[in-house]
Each structure stands twice: as C-alpha cells, then as structure tokens.
Amino acid sequence: MLKALALKELRELAPIAVLALCAYALIIARSTGVEFFFFQFWPRSYNEVPFVTDGFTEMVVLVSACLAVALAVRQTIGESRRSTWHWLLHRPLTRKQIIFVKQAAGVVVYLVCGALPILWYAGWAAIPRTHPSPFYWSMTAETWEVWALSLSLYFAAFLCGLWPARSVGPRWAPVVGMAAAVIFGYAMLSPISTAAVWILPLVLIGLATSNIFYICRTRDFS
C-alpha cells in the first residue's frame, strides 16, 4: 500500500518535474553555449568559468527553490483544494506513514531533477576543449551545497501547506523564515566551515518535520 501511495505521489509530481527539467535544460543549454534565438538576450561570454563565474549555480538554486516549493504545495495544498485529504487520511495507514511517503516521493523528485542537470553540466565541463578554462570536480562543490541546502525550502513549504493558517502572510512564514535562515547561515558560516553551514538548516529541517507530523496529527481536516 505504501508503494501504491508513492507511485500516486510520483505521478502527481511528474508535471512539475517535467517543467523543472525544462528549466534546467534551458540553463544547461545556455551554459554549454548552445545557439538558440532566446540566448541572444542572455549570451554566454567566452571568459566564463563553469560553476565559478557563469552564474550556473545561482540559476540552479533559483529553479531548485521554485521546484522545492512547487512540489510541497502540490502535495499539501493540492490535496486540500480537491478535498482528497478526506479520502487519503481514511485509508488504513497511520498519518505518519502517509506523510512520510509523501515526503519521500517529494525529496526523490527534487534530488533526481536537480542532480541530473548538475551532473550533466559537470560532465560537459570535464570534457577537454569544450570551454577555454580549467575544470576540477571540486569547482562543483558550491553548487551541490547550495542545491542541497535549497531542499530545506521543501520541508518549510510542506509545513506551510499543512498549516491551518487563515491568511496568506502567516501561512508562508515558515518558507520566508527558512529561506532567510539558510541565506544568512550560508553567508555567515561558509567562510568559516563547510560543515557549519549545515547546522542551522538541519536543525530547521528537523523542527519543520516534527511540526509537520504534529500538525498532521492534531489539525482538523474540515
């Protein structure tokens, strides 16, 4: 039954995944110098260094953040809007199991959608004579790091979707708070230690997850 639920979640998330992959493909196409009429407004300079000065990381983070929020919203507010929580929560599963499977599906989609383009671009950059600059795999570290940190927005948005807030402002407070904490933490701690960057987001993800399970158990699905 968990497999059926996971498959249902993956099918529901597929359209969002396809959109995200299209956005990633556009970023890769631009970064690898594919000629496309759209890129005349956004040209690639020949002195750009992959992952370092080409803006790839920033663009990937932007798309990943949007993907994380969209996945969580689809999985929570999507169920509320269609009133299907009533159907789903009445299945012979615990609420914890339902939420866990949902989150597992969301995280898998996020990771696969984001990892593939980064690997693709890194693979391209690693091929000699594709660009006039040196390439070391360590140059991708920052991209992997901020992409992984963006996953924290998924948990914050999931919490928002379950949060029984009446107005828009309070509802989105966890996403805004998480984004601010991750950006602040990254800016302050990344010069000191890579490991330190993870402390705050991991604590916040833990808090968000425990809140998600608590809210799911105690809130009214009316």
Next chain:
Amino acid sequence: MSDAIFTQRLTKYYGRRAVVNSLNLRVPQGCVYGFLGRNGAGKSTTIKMLTGMVHPDSGKAFVLGEDVAELAPATRGRIAYLAEGHPLYRWMTVGEMARFAAAFYANWNDRLLEQILDHFALPRRTKIRRLSNGQRAQLSLALAVAPDPELLILDDPTLGLDTVVRRDFLESLIQLIQRRGRTILFSSHILGDVERVADRIGILVDGVLRVDCPTDVFKDSVRKIVLEFGRTPPEFPGCTGLLSSRQEGMALELIVVGYGDEQRQACEALEPRAIDVIEMNLEDAFIEYTRGPRRKLPIFATEHRDVESVSAQGAA
C-alpha cells in the same frame, strides 16, 4: 446488541459557537441511521469527528468499539467513509482509482467492485474528471463497499444528484444494506431518501441532538391538528408538545408532538366545529420540527416511547 457508534458528550466549538454540543449518540450494529439537520446544524462536523478528520474539543467518540482518537489502521479499514462531494483523484481513470484503492486493503473484493461498476455502467478507462456528479457518487460507493466494510459513514451522499440517479444510488444502498447486517450512518437533506432507507433517525438542531428514535416513531408522533371554526379562530392557549400554531382562514393549524388526551381536551375546549388529525410524512414532520423561530423542542430520546412522557419533556 453492541453499538457500532457511540459518543459521549461530544462537543466541538468553531470560535465561540458550539457546532456540536454534548452529543450522546448511539448507533446499534446493523442499524441504518439517518442523520438529519438543517444547514449548519453540525451533521458534517459530527461525521468528521467520527472519522477522526476533526478533533472534538471535549467528549469521546467510539467507532466499532475503539476510541476515534486512537483508531488503529486495521479498524479504519473496516469503516467506509464517503465524504461530502465525493472527493477522488480526478486525473485517474476509474480503473486506476480502483487499483489504487485496492492496494490499501487485504480483503478487497474485486468481483463485487466489477459487479457494482457494471451495474452503474461505469467505464474503467474514463477519467474521473469526465464523470458526472452522479457517476462520481456511484464510483465512491463502489470503492467504499469493495473492501467489505462493517460500517459505512456517508456524508450527504446524494447531494447534487438528480432524482433518477439519486433513486438508483439509494436502490444500490438498500441492496448493500441487506448484506450481512452492515451498519450505515448517513446524513442527508432529502427526507424522502431517509424515509425509504433509515430505520432510525437522529435530528440535530443547533448542534444538539433533539431526536434519536426509530423513523416511524418520529413520524407517528408529529401530527398536524386542524381545528375548523365557522368564525375567526380563537387564540390557542397552548398544551404540552405544541410546536406551532397558526391561523389559516377560519381554521387553526397546530403542530403537536404526541397527540393524546391532554392535547385533545385542549382542542375541544375551544369548541371547534371539527377536529382533523393529519398524519405527516417525514419531510413535513422534520420541517415543522426544526423550523424557526428557535424554541425549546420536545426531545425524542427513548426507543420504547411513551407519548405522554415524551410530550411532557417539551414545552410549546
């Protein structure tokens, strides 16, 4: 006989308003219970509390002998719940939805599902978003029944269905009821449906359970009394169990719960030309019983009802 549903002073507040107030409900096993009330009376909230979707502010609810607050998944699997509006995944086809639902139950009866889908002529390859409201209700019922539940809780299942579909839906429901003494609790606004199906009714008025008795007892107890006068009718002085009195030309129409000797004597004291005691159907009785202005209502609370004693509880 044990109770399939049992609540103890179940209460729910939305803001400062008690939408369900100290509800003590008992639905015996094998009973078809019609849960009635006007809009906002608290029916849906009660049903959501019984299925664990809404948490009560106080009181307890037990379903199939288990506290709803700690309902085990296995027990949940023995309960079918049709939520209002029949929410289903509209992007799925009928077949996909059936397979998805089947994955959750060990005792899923695929043959029964096939029979019901064939009966309703629901094509397996059609997307649920392409189904009409009636077809979605039929699919919901089919999916609810396929795991062979002991208890069905239906929240206004015929809402929005046309007369023919509604009749068909109810016929199917009646067939399903006849299988191995299932318990069914269903809310509805369509009293004709309730009258055909339910053997016991409960009426919620402003969150308070005012009626809990066999359907026939309720129907037999509420009577319209028409007092014919050859002149302008006098004011009715009142009697035990009087719900309303109104003047209609040269007649006085009274709605009375538990028409007996005391009420007859009160009517005769006005010296009318004639007294007609008219039986009412469930719908008329319900309307007369629940319509405003708000007043203290007589309470039906006993199965072996004594009209006199019940009437004595009420005051017009």
